[in-house]
Amino acid sequence: MIYLDNSATTKPYKEVVDSFVKVSSTYYGNPSSLHKFGVQAENLLTYAREQVSSLLQVQFNEVIFTSGGTEGNNLAIKGAALQHQGRGKHIVTTTIEHDSVHEPFKQLEQLGFSVTYVPVNENGFVEVADIEKAITNETILVSLIHVNNEVGAVQPVKEVGMLVKNYPKVIYHVDHVQGLGKVPLNIKDAHIDLCTISGHKIHGLKGTGVLYIRDGVTLFPLVSGGSQELQKRSGTENVAGIVSFAKALRLTVQNQAEHIKKMERIKEKLINRLVQHERIVMNTARMNTAPHIINITIRGMKAEVLVHSLEEKDIFVSTTSACSSKTKKPSKTLMAMGRSMSDANEAIRISLSHLNNEDELEIIVSALFETIDELKKVMR
Known part of the structure; x- marks a missing residue:
């Protein structure tokens, strides 16, 4: 075969599966519980966040664990648009985004947002100048895929980041799902505000992922309830999945x-x-x-x-x-x-x-x- x-x-690493099984069977306490069993789970969660933030070269409080790329993209796009719609209702993306970006933009259009879909050339690349032309005084969000999932075109993510940083009220989101482990990207150097990562694309497990949220950027939470994930994403944390994600990310970055x-x-x-x-x-x-x-x-x-x-x-x-x-x-x-x-x-x-x-x-x-x-x- x-x-x-x-x-x-991708096929999960054996070490990833082993770590998931061990945590699931041994440290299955709720990390929000006050007793020793809960504290053990919370410590694993904290250690995993420290590992991931170190590997991504970002701050500890900028790492939010999600269920993967689709949730991360939805939280980034809808969360940013809904939170900041008071300062403008224009958002920008491209014509070659993954459906988990494309569909949230379509939904936001139904909620009264204006969307500019920036075209690409015959090889699937977007021009930075076209992104700049699309930005108006009403623009609050630019979302760009790093590596197109169908043809593999690598977009000028850093160059767009340099552009967007000149527009203080514009939040910059990058879908890094297909790029991680294949096309190096320094999140800080590229001036990215929100960055989506998925575990099962890097030999991790399905249902795991991260949304990087730059310190100071606020989002409208899409899931309310508890105060988990720094109040950005409520719900009991998937500790076993999170630990396995950290393992997959470490093996990916190392090799x-x-x-x-x-x-x-x-x-x-x-x-x-x-x-x-x-x-x-x-x-x-x-x-x-x-x-x-x-x-x-x-x-x-x-x-x-x-x-x-x-x-x-x-x-x-x-x-x-x-x-x-x-x-x-x-x-x-x-x-x-x-x-x-x-x-x-x-x-x-x-x-x-x-x-x-x-x-x-x-x-x-x-x-x-x-x-x-x-x-x-x-x-x-």
């Missing part, structure tokens, strides 16, 4: 440089082989893209059919974002890049991790080329 859907989710180089080598060799086929069109640019994502269109082949045909050969790829793949809509990212409807419908995403190896390359290419030839015969 060759797993090539790592942008959807980041080595893993990036490995994925870059595999990606480059894979692209060089794939472009040799006459039906394959590359949607991922060769420059300034993440080391783990390759998006291709196989002309004349329905993506869904191709995915299932490769599955029969024990090779697992995906169509668009996993969150929207079952809707059977064409990729909004590829459409925003100016691709045709047919090219968008015939696109698949190959996404790597450091667990993939170069000796899989020929197996992958041969299987894909064979599948294309098989489907060509059926289509005649």
Whole structure:
């Protein structure tokens, strides 16, 4: 089996699973409880927050634990917009955001907010100048994805941060879910106010994540009840998940440089082989893209059919974002890049991790080329 859907989710590290099981079975007290059992859980929670803040190079009180990328993005976007709507109701994002950003913006439009969706070029990159043009006196939020989850385009996050810091009432949110561990980003250097991270994209567990909230930035809480997570996100903390997230983040940061180089080598060799086929069109640019994502269109082949045909050969790829793949809509990212409807419908995403190896390359290419030839015969 060759797993090539790592942008959807990654295989958890054994150490991550082990830490979750140990905490779940041994330190299962409620961290809000006053007794010794609760204090033990609270100490684990505190230690995990210290670890995460150190690894991300941010302050202890800037780390809020969430259930993952979708919750983090929703809390950042809706929380910022609702909290600061008194100073303006204009918000800015791009046309290639993940659905967990795109949909909150659509909901805010229904609540009376004005949204500017900044376009991208044919390679999926946003221009800083276009972000600047979009900002008005009413703008209170700019939200930008770091690494596009479909084509891997790395956006100019730091440059936009330098721009936005000149607008004191504008809050800057970055969706760093696909970038963490693959494209280094210093949150402080990039002048980011809110930053979303997900555990299961870095070989952690589903249902874990972090929202970085810069000290001094206030949000309207979306979940009310207790005073957990510095009163930003109520609900009994998932201590086992949080400890496992800290473990996944530590292993990711420690091995980041080595893993990036490995994925870059595999990606480059894979692209060089794939472009040799006459039906394959590359949607991922060769420059300034993440080391783990390759998006291709196989002309004349329905993506869904191709995915299932490769599955029969024990090779697992995906169509668009996993969150929207079952809707059977064409990729909004590829459409925003100016691709045709047919090219968008015939696109698949190959996404790597450091667990993939170069000796899989020929197996992958041969299987894909064979599948294309098989489907060509059926289509005649």
